[in-house]
Amino acid sequence: MGPSGAGKSSLMNALTGFSTKGVTGSIRAGDSVCELKPKGSLNSLKAYRKKSCYILQDDRLNPLFTVAELMKFAADMKLGDTLTDKLKLSVINEIINTLGLSGSENTRCACLSGGQKKRLSIAVELIDNPPVLFLDEPTTGLDSSTSAQCMQLLKNLASNGRTIVCTIHQPPASVYSLFDQVYMLAEGMCIYHGASENTVPYLASVGLQCPRYHNPADYILEIATGEYGKFNEFLAEKCLNHVWAEKPAILPVPDRISEVISLGKTSVIINPPHELYKFGKLFKRCILQQYRDWTVSHLKLFMHMVIGVLLGLLYEKAGNDGSKTVSNLSFLLVSTVYLCYTSLMPAVLKSK
Known part of the structure; x- marks a missing residue:
């Protein structure tokens, strides 16, 4: 927990191994240990991510x-x-x-x-x-x-x-x-680590009494944002000396x-799928996605027909006249550019 900018997402990215740049230490999950080193091996990190x-x-x-x-x-x-x-x-x-x-x-x-x-x-x-x-x-x-x-x-x-x-x-x-368990962050520091039901007794022990009928989560967030004064460094020091986390x-x-x-x-051992198997599944999904997306299956088909007729009329009989060689090259260039840009059309429409 923590207010905006406290470092929640940064801590989560470090714990998941999603962000390893500038992160050192180890992550323990059960019997497995993942060592995070600047130039270390990625084998333990890959095993941890699995x-x-x-x-x-x-x-x-x-x-x-x-x-x-x-x-x-x-x-x-x-x-x-x-x-x-x-x-x-x-x-x-x-x-x-x-x-x-x-x-x-x-x-x-x-x-x-x-x-x-x-x-x-x-x-x-x-x-x-x-x-x-x-x-x-x-x-x-x-x-x-x-x-x-x-x-x-x-x-x-x-x-x-x-x-x-x-x-x-x-x-x-x-x-x-x-x-x-609750791990409360404020300005990159831990100001509380313990069970949720121990939040109010812990704050009372350090002189911060939560008002009656007040949400403990709201109260500790108000403390973290400095509404009652600057207590973050004080609570971070107390958090290191007092253990309120029940095992x-x-x-x-x-x-x-x-x-x-x-x-x-x-027991059955699940092996990762091989590349050819994944390619087949991805290709099947891509075909089904294009079939269901109207911007691909309907609009592009209509545009291909219209553009084909217009280009045919524009460069009519260009292939039978030797003096129109440049027109043949222009026709090939326009067709290539058209196909390149229409392939990007679904992404552009989705971003709009």
């Missing part, structure tokens, strides 16, 4: 595909051909039912609500079952009710054995109480995961 996923603030979903199609494509790219289509469909249905998207399988992403898009972004990353999930402000752009539902969903995922790390700006009291309880491993672990050598 065990975690980073869900950005903006939902980058293709609006032309349905929920089921997007999940199927993600399963193909993440799981490859190790699992059969039947097993992939079983994994997809389980994730969709868990995240409450069971009634929207055939709905295109462009028609989904903000909360559904956020749940779909989480569902896509859960395909390969990463143990650690990072989210950058998942409640941005959502109303209070949808934000509470989204955070409750993340709480349920965390209770099933996953580690959920997210940044948030100003949560309501109902959402703040869901957090197991999280060891969560029970879900039965399904326990069964997979107990299988030992008989």
Whole structure:
């Protein structure tokens, strides 16, 4: 948590390995350790990224595909051909039912609500079952009710054995109480690190009494922004000397995961898909996307016909007259330039 400019996104980028320039130290996730060095090997970083996923603030979903199609494509790219289509469909249905998207399988992403898009972004990353999930402000752009539902969903995922790390700006009291651990940032310094229910007692112990019926998250944010004075350096020093973070309880491993672990050598090893397999899936998706995009399938076809007729009339009988050799070259040049620029038309229309 923290106000704008406190360093939340910078810290998140460092924890996810998304930004390694000027970052040193180590990241520990379970038994794995990722060393961040300026000129170190990238093997540990690649292995760490395979065990975690980073869900950005903006939902980058293709609006032309349905929920089921997007999940199927993600399963193909993440799981490859190790699992059969039947097993992939079983994994997809389980994730969709868990995240409450069971009634929207055939709905295109462009028609989904903000909360559904956020749940779909989480569902896509859960395909390969990463143990650690990072989210950058998942409640941005959502109303209070949808934000509470989204955070409750993340709480349920965390209770099933996953580690959920997210940044948030100003949560309501109902959402703040869901957090197991809070790391409060202000001006790049940590002013509180502990359980959410210990926020008010900690502030009271250092002489900052939270008013009754006041949201603890709002109060500590007001302190971080300096509304009650400059206490950030003081709290940062106190945070190093006093430990208010209760050790999280060891969560029970879900039965399904326990069964997979107990299988030992008989468990299925998911190999990354080979390049030819990914090329085939990407080519199929590209063809389907062009077919559904009216700017490609309808408008460009109409423009090709019109431009073809105009060029034919403009350079009529140019190939039969030797004195019009320059016109032949002009025709080839105009045709080439036209095809180059029309290929950029969908991107230009989308940016508009």
